[in-house]
Amino acid sequence: MRLDCPWCGPRPVDEFVHGGDAGKRRPMAPDGQAGADEARAQRRAWLDYVYRRNNPAGRIAEFWHHSGGCGCWLVVERDTVSHEIARVRLADPEADRAVQARDPGRNEP
Amino acid sequence: MRYSLGALLRHAVAGHRHWPALLRRPEPRAAYDTVIIGGGGHGLATAYYLARNHAITDVAVLERGWLGGGNVGRNTTIIRSNYLLPENIRFYDHALRLWEGLSQELNYNLMVSQRGALVVFHTPAQRDAAVRRGNAMRLEGVDAVLLDRAGVLKLAPLIDGSPRARFPVLGGLFQPRGGSVRHDAVAWGFARAADRRGIDIIQNCEVTGFRIEKGRVRGVETVKGPIAARRAGIVVSGRSSQVTALAGLSLPIESHVLQCFVTEPVKPVLDTVVSFGAAHFSVVQSDRGGIVFNGDLDGYNSYAQRGNLHTVASVASAAVSFMPGLARLRLLRHWGGINDMTMDGSPIISRTPIEGLYFNGGWCYGGFKATPASGWTFAHLIATGEPHPLAAPFTLSRFETGCVIDESGTGPHPGRH
Incomplete structure (x- = not known):
């Protein structure tokens, strides 16, 4: 498996560290002011964020860290059955837009 | 028939032409008391112990592929109970004690x-x-x-x-x-023993959906048609998230x-x-x-x-x-x-939010060595509706209550356990 890092180009997967499901959003920290129902909803949100995973057999969006290269965090869209990589972008949207502007053909099939 | 030295000699004289088939190959009936989804080592062990310990034999084991074709034949055959946390030591040592007498009990040489x-x-x-x-x-x-x-x-x-x-x-x-155990013999040994007690083991029968009414399981949809059941056990490690998703559940896996x-x-x-x-x-x-x-x-x-x-x-x-x-x-x-x-590196043997639907999975690296204890305790849960004391700590709700069993102390990073 090779990942096409937007800065560094195609590199072997052992230069990268897997960072897990990129589909999760960190919930707001509990503020202690919530009523009982709201507090329960906050606990559910944290349970979902920390522990529950869709774990698809197929396309997944996940974080990878290019620890052995440029040090950027990437979002990789990958097939968990075939290991095919569909798309790699920088996790920082602003930096990703800058890379796209530099190389508009990137990630086109 | 019972395997013995006498049987071996009789069949040797006859040129080994008349050994009976290991298993029946039944077509599924329209309804069972209990269906076990997954005919791997754990599913077959569950079926066997449902019959042996709880006298429940109106059971079908539904296997998508063929027996011995999944993780039961892909591990490194090791058995041991050298864990650190008491929940794990007790559970895995129960498995080890069962392994010790299992070849004789099943009348099938597991080469333990x-x-x-x-x-x-x-x-x-x-x-x-x-x-x-x-x-x-x-x-x-x-x-x-x-x-x-x-x-x-x-x-x-x-x-x-x-x-x-x-x-x-x-x-x-x-x-x-x-030590070690001949792993594919575990699938065949449990399958033969369950089959002899009247349990239907149905291969090439993928489950494609669940029938759930008012929060209670009523049966499953399969590629061989619908099967009604009062209770269902999901035991499909390697595909747990896909099968539970059919019932609308997501897992910490x-x-x-x-x-x-x-x-x-x-x-x-x-x-x-x-x-x-x-x-x-x-x-x-x-x-x-x-x-x-x-x-x-x-x-x-x-x-x-x-x-x-x-x-x-x-x-x-x-x-x-x-x-x-x-x-x-x-x-x-x-x-x-x-x-x-x-998410904590320990397995799940648990009720689910759907009544009559039980889940066994998330075995991480520890699945093969646990096989008999997994079947023993999962059969207890399905038969009685109450968790077996040895498996009670492995409930799905532990992630909500915070009572996780994190042997290596690495936190919710499943790839690092």
């Missing part, structure tokens, strides 16, 4: 070989951890012996014990009752690939199970002579049953730094198995 399981340590800190683990085991009445360097090298002379080794050996924690390897067969050189302390590497010599070993997970979600080359390289380097003699051997085969890794 208690050749011992040795974990080697290389630093003073690892020695302290091994002493602590050994004491935790002995407190639970489980055998554990602390060995010094000489003791380790006497047991496994293949290990590089020289002071110039990359990771010098300080000693090891040895469990004499650990990620699926990862673990690669295993076997070399060409050689004469006996290693008569115990050995784990390297400096990297993730476990090795056993099969009865046929192949050196069977595995390393770490590849480290990313995968259902591919094959891994990447960098893991092959790191496992090979661990192998030759620990046992330099292995460098002379050629690999015969290597393969991947899909491990359903939970």
